[in-house]
Amino acid sequence: MAPLRSILGRAATRLTPPGLRFRLHDAPALQALAGRKPVDPNDVSPEAQERSRSRWRSARPEVGLTWGVQLSGHPFIDKLAEHAELTDATRLLEIGPGYGRLLSAYLEQGRPFASYTGLDLSEHNVRHLSERFPDPRISFLQGEAGSATIPPFDVAMSSLTFKHFYPTFEAALKNSASSLGDGGRVIFDLLEGKRTYFEHDDATYVHCYEPPDVEEIVARAGLRVLAFDHVEHGPNRTRLLVVAGR
Numbered sequence: 001m002a003p004l005r006s007i008l009g010r011a012a013t014r015l016t017p018p019g020l021r022f023r024l025h026d027a028p029a030l031q032a033l034a035g036r037k038p039v040d041p042n043d044v045s046p047e048a049q050e051r052s053r054s055r056w057r058s059a060r061p062e063v064g065l066t067w068g069v070q071l072s073g074h075p076f077i078d079k080l081a082e083h084a085e086l087t088d089a090t091r092l093l094e095i096g097p098g099y100g101r102l103l104s105a106y107l108e109q110g111r112p113f114a115s116y117t118g119l120d121l122s123e124h125n126v127r128h129l130s131e132r133f134p135d136p137r138i139s140f141l142q143g144e145a146g147s148a149t150i151p152p153f154d155v156a157m158s159s160l161t162f163k164h165f166y167p168t169f170e171a172a173l174k175n176s177a178s179s180l181g182d183g184g185r186v187i188f189d190l191l192e193g194k195r196t197y198f199e200h201d202d203a204t205y206v207h208c209y210e211p212p213d214v215e216e217i218v219a220r221a222g223l224r225v226l227a228f229d230h231v232e233h234g235p236n237r238t239r240l241l242v243v244a245g246r
Contacts, residue, residue, distance in 0.1 A: 036197040041167040041207060051198070052166035052205035053144070056121045061099035061128040066160065071233055073105030076159045076189070079231045081111065083243045084155045084185040091181070092116040093153035095145045095172060095188075096161030100129050103138070117151055119143060146171030150179040158188040159231075160239070166205045167196075173244070174221040180246070186223065189231055189239035190214065209240070218244050 039048065063070050080086070090113045094102055097118035106113070118140040120126050126142040133140075141148060145165070156176055162169040169188075176186060193208035209217075215225050221244075229241040 036195075036199060036206075037202065039167075039196045039198060039205070041196045044167050048198075048205070049166045051203050052164065053121065055201070055203040055205075056096075056164065058124075059098075059122040060124045061122075063099070065098045066101070069234070071101055073101035073103070073159070074109070075231050075233055076102055076157070077105040077109055077111065079229060079241055080106075080155070080157055080187055081109075083187055083227060083229070083241075085183075086111050086113065086155065088112045089114050090155055091151075091153045093150065093156040093176065093179075094118045095156065095158040095176065096120060097129060097140070098125060098160075100132060102157060102159055103129075103133060113137065115139075117141060117153065119145060119148055119150065121145075146175050148175070150176050152179050152181055154181045154184045156180070156184075156186040156188075158186075160189065160233070162188045163191050163207055163209075164205055165207070168207060168217055170217045170221055173218065173223070177222050180223075182246075184245060185226070186244045187241065188244075189241050192240045211240070214240075214242055218242070222246075 059065060092106075092113050092115065094116070097103060097120055100118075103116065103118065114137065116138045118126075118129060118138075120129070120140065120142060121144060123142045126140045129140045143149075153176075162172065165172050173186065180186065191206065191208040192210065194210060195206070195208045198205055211225075211228055214228075218225050223244045223246060225242060226245050227243040229243065230238050231241045232238045
């Protein structure tokens with residue numbers, strides 16, 4: 001029954017005019033129809049935090065990471081190039097590389113870089129990506145974004161990942177900001193809205209944000225929002241793009 005509720009909920013929003021979509025997404029009745037379980041992000045639970053991590057710790061480098069569809073990383077990389085200076089000296093960091101769609105797009109576009117580090121919670125993903133990308137400039141680390149030791153970098157990117165950090169992405173951003181070089185950028189995308197919930201599987205945590213909330217979290221991490229934009233990953237897959245720096 002849960003998958004059916006989820007399908008019906010998604011279908012309802014696809015048929016909704018774009019101007020009403022965000023408001024309907026936040027409607028309690030629609031959330032219940034989708035089988036989602038609301039969460040108070042201010043009521044931090046260690047048990048809920050562990051549940052949220054378990055979903056991604058056991059993840060494998062498959063299309064299940066992106067709605068069951070092989071998703072292109074080109075739209076995000078296009079936006080990355082608009083908002084960050086990319087040169088032969090650029091040290092890249094990616095948080096949550098998954099099955100490698102952003103890195104693949106970056107390489108296919110021939111963008112310059114000196115080094116790339118991908119940090120992922122799943123050892124399955126790290127093992128797969130290390131074999132897939134043997135370039136000596138590219139390396140992968142297994143660990144949690146909020147506590148892992150992150151090497152110095154100039155440009156960080158993260159797509160479809162920060163929305164899953166429980167209770168917010170603050171710890172991950174603060175930890176990575178400590179390794180950000182002068183004039184560097186951290187660029188990531190988010191779902192817009194005011195919802196916080198676990199999906200019907202009771203393990204996939206989703207936190208949606210509005211720009212003022214993003215600005216407050218970024219400031220507490222010691223950075224500031226330099227720009228807001230949007231990135232369209234596919235039909236009905238538009239996300240809020242955040243560009244942060246010092």
